[in-house]
Amino acid sequence: MKLHDRDRYAHAGTGERVPIALGGSTPQADAAITVPGRAPIHGTFTIDTGCVCAVQMSSPFVDANKLLDAVPEAKTAGIGAGAGGMTHDLTAEIPELALGKVVITKPRAEFSRDTVGASADPESAGLIGSLIFRDFVLVLDYRHKQLWLDPLR
Numbered sequence: 001m002k003l004h005d006r007d008r009y010a011h012a013g014t015g016e017r018v019p020i021a022l023g024g025s026t027p028q029a030d031a032a033i034t035v036p037g038r039a040p041i042h043g044t045f046t047i048d049t050g051c052v053c054a055v056q057m058s059s060p061f062v063d064a065n066k067l068l069d070a071v072p073e074a075k076t077a078g079i080g081a082g083a084g085g086m087t088h089d090l091t092a093e094i095p096e097l098a099l100g101k102v103v104i105t106k107p108r109a110e111f112s113r114d115t116v117g118a119s120a121d122p123e124s125a126g127l128i129g130s131l132i133f134r135d136f137v138l139v140l141d142y143r144h145k146q147l148w149l150d151p152l153r
Contacts (some may be wrong), residue, residue: 006142006143007143009141009143011139011141011148013137013139013148013150014150014151015136015137015139015148015149015150015151016100016101016102016148016149017100017146017147017148018099018100018102018146018147018148018149019100019145019146020047020140020145020146020147021044021145022142022145023046025142026046026047027046027047027140027142027147028044028045028046028047028124029044029045029047029099029100029128029147030042030043030044030045031043031044031045031055031097031098031099031125031128032096032097032098033055033057033094033096033097033098033109034094034095034096034097034098035067035070035071035094035095036070036071036095037070038070040096040098041065041067043057043061043124043125043126044124044125045124045125045126045127045128046124046126046127046128047127047128047140047147048127048128048129048130049129049130049133049138050129050130051127051129051130052129052130052131053108053110053127053129053130053131054097054104054107054108054109054110054128054129054131054132055094055097055107055108055109055110055126055127055128055129055132056089056109056110056112056119056126056127056129057109057110057111057112057125057126058112058114058118058119058120058121058122058124058125058126059111059112059113059114059115059119059120060120060121060122061124061125061126062111062112062113067111068090068111071092071094071109071111073092074090074091074092074109074111075090075091075092076088076089076090076091077089077090077091077110087112087114087117087119088112088113088114089110089111089112089113089114089119090110090111090113091108091109091110091111092108092109092111093106093107093108093109094106094107094109097109097128097132099128099132099149100149102136102149104132107131107132108131110126112126133149135151135152136149136150136151136152137149137150137151137152138150
């Protein structure tokens with residue numbers, strides 16, 4: 001991790017710029033998932049570098065978009081826990097996750113079945129976690145409300 005003076009930082013990488021909004025100090029970005037037989041489904045996802053996940057979708061987003069109908073192979077992967085306690089997710093591979101112009105193929109997706117807590121928040125489509133960023137240098141530029149995905153060389 002590198003920290004820079006926010007007043008003097010100028011991005012010099014070769015990656016893709018993605019606009020973000022800040023919910024307090026939490027970055028959020030518009031992204032789209034693709035499931036079989038459907039057009040891309042857009043939502044606002046929290047960027048969560050502490051989540052050892054690729055994409056984790058909130059139960060209201062899952063239900064509103066009938067995602068489990070489109071991904072019937074989703075299975076319980078075990079018991080999970082986060083800062084809010086125990087979680088219940090189903091998991092399956094989805095064809096794509098698009099974050100800006102960056103398209104991640106075949107990410108592992110988690111479909112929340114929680115009825116309380118962060119994974120049941122109707123204001124959030126879910127989380128995009130560290131497994132998505134492992135092939136990039138992730139630059140979070142809060143001052144300019146953007147993130148950069150610079151490919152690892």
